[in-house]
Amino acid sequence: MTTTAPAHTSKLSDRAHRVLFQLALHPDGEWVDVTSIYTSLGLNSHEVRSALTELRTAGMTERKRRMALSRTTSRRTHRTYFRLTDDNTSEAAE
Numbered sequence: 001m002t003t004t005a006p007a008h009t010s011k012l013s014d015r016a017h018r019v020l021f022q023l024a025l026h027p028d029g030e031w032v033d034v035t036s037i038y039t040s041l042g043l044n045s046h047e048v049r050s051a052l053t054e055l056r057t058a059g060m061t062e063r064k065r066r067m068a069l070s071r072t073t074s075r076r077t078h079r080t081y082f083r084l085t086d087d088n089t090s091e092a093a094e
Contacts, residue, residue, distance in 0.1 A: 012058065015043065015051040023061065023084050031064055031081035052082055060085060 012020070018041055026032050038048040055061040061082050070077045 012054055013051060015047055016054040018043075019048060019051040020055060020060065020084075023055075023082060026083070029083050029086060031083050033079055033081050035079075037082070055082075 019037060022037055022041060023032060034045060034048055034052070037052075038045050041048065052061060052063075056063060062085050064081045064083075065078045066081065067076055068079045069075070
């Protein structure tokens with residue numbers, strides 16, 4: 001028995017798949033910051049951000065920016081968080 005991936009997942013890079021699986025470890029729509037993603041995967045921030053862009057383009061993730069104080073300079077900055085989209089359009093939901 002063979003299973004095939006949906007068309008939008010077969011076009012993703014290896015890094016995007018790794019980030020997707022990392023986000024899947026956070027259930028219930030939990031927002032995950034970029035720093036924790038690239039730290040856990042052993043990648044740099046640019047590699048993770050490009051993979052997250054692929055996932056956003058495919059409609060698989062959503063992004064949220066929050067204002068925060070920088071830990072090093074005490075200036076206001078923003079942190080970017082991602083989570084998997086809530087797919088209520090599946091056939092099982094109908």
